[in-house]
Amino acid sequence: MAGLQKNIAVLGAGQIGAVIAGMLAAQGHRVTLADASRARLASNAGPAIPTRVVDAADHDALRVFLAGQDIVVSACPYFLNNGIARVAVETGTHYFDLTEDVATTAYIREIAASAEVALVPQCGLAPGFICVLGADMAARFETVKTIKMRVGALPLYPTNALRYNVTWSVDGLINEYCNPCEIILDGRPVLVPPLEGVDSVMIDGVAYEAFNTSGGLGTLTETLAGKVRDMSYKTLRYPGHAEIMKLLLQGLELAGDRDTMRRILDRAAPFTRRDVVVIFVTGVGERNGRTEEDSIVLRYDGRPELGAIQLTTAAGCVAMVELFLLGKLPDRGFVRQEDASLSDFLSTRAGSRLVKEARSSETSDLVGLASKRAAA
Structure with missing residues (x-):
């Protein structure tokens, strides 16, 4: 344009x-x-x-x-x-x-x-920014064995029984907890149930659980099928959350009564801007003749005037708009998130803000990419 x-x-x-x-x-x-x-x-x-x-x-x-x-x-x-x-x-x-x-x-x-x-x-955080990170991680290896992507949008201070506060769309939250989830297993895309596959994860000294949710990978399973042996996306929550949601959605069958489920979440998990977004991407593959592991860990803390999920989702979307206007994405038809390179993404005004506002020592890789792109 x-x-x-x-x-x-x-x-x-x-x-x-x-x-x-x-x-x-x-x-x-x-x-x-x-x-x-x-x-x-x-x-x-x-x-x-x-x-x-x-x-x-x-x-x-x-x-x-x-x-x-x-x-x-x-x-x-x-x-x-x-x-x-x-x-x-x-x-x-x-x-x-x-x-x-x-x-x-x-x-x-x-x-x-x-x-x-x-x-x-599928712009935003997950899908969105996480797909750009995942595609970049896959490109770091000559042969890719596994890629694991974990994203959590959580209250900074969990005080309710769900250990969760709504920080984005309630309808979207319920949807991702109810629908089948795509992963890559043995090189092929397969569907797995939501709220299953619970793992324990420790990041920067904080304990989380990770479990299957729908839609977070966007089109990345299709893009990397046959190129990655195993790839998964899971949502991060504080321990115990998945079991409560399984009771509500599956045990009490509220997956079929989303109006009631929405009212429960509105009452039990009120909106907060004092939130935290945690992003964890790790890859294992062959590089320079040996098996290596690489990872990216990012954390964003919300503040009263701007929640972490607001920042990361909005910046992820706006970065794609910027890339489109700069002619770095297709100008017609269906455009995937992974059509954007990570270096281009981070060179946008919105993408550079994601680098600047990340609260983690693991951002050095992103800072290097952004600086290299700016100097080019």
Whole structure:
């Protein structure tokens, strides 16, 4: 796209959408933040960002709104994204979203096959940034044996029975706890059950459990099938969380009553910005004639004005928008997260912020990549 200043619509004025809008506006784009709720717009939109009341489920209204936009970023619940993507194709608007939902991504890929615009789903943290990290880890070895990716968005101070606070979409959280999970086993993509495969993990002296959840790998299982022997993605939580969620979703069958499950989480795990995001990627493979292990560990701490999950998800999405505008991603059709190289990703304004704000001694590898790219 010629010129970098664009008209960009951000749909969904929740905790993530509002931060995405602010980041894009700070880069000089003409951003409009839209939501069906006037109250949510008034509460979350920054003072300098224009807002508009638009119901994303009303496709006629959405069509009118997107007609004047170069790019739309959907920060809406996953179940609205099929319609938004379809309208974006009709209006010639390039499309980005944050979905972890596998079926939604499959639909977007289908309509992208004949689209004249780019459709870039699964931006954010996991899927999103974690897929870029995973692809880079695989490229570090001549032959890859295993890649393990672990991501947790957690309260800094767990005080409730769930040892968890909601820091992003409740609908997305329930979805990833209920749907089958893709991994690579013996070189082939396979499905495994959610909330299973519980491992104990110790990172920087803190004990976590890790278990299967859906959607975190995005399209990476397809991309690396046959190139990696074993690859898995698991969510990090404080110990004991998986068993409670299994009781609720499977034992009490609330997976089939998501409205009730949503009410339980709203009451028992209230939103907090005092959160922490932990990212752990480790790979084992052959390099220079011997078996070696490599790893990346990143931690982000939330603060009252900006939660860690808000920062990492919004920055992951905005970095992909930046790369697209710089011509470093395909300009039409279906775009995967791993189409972005880690060095390019980290050289963006949003990506460099992820390097700067990481709280871990293990960021030296990322800093080196970012510095090398900036000097090139």
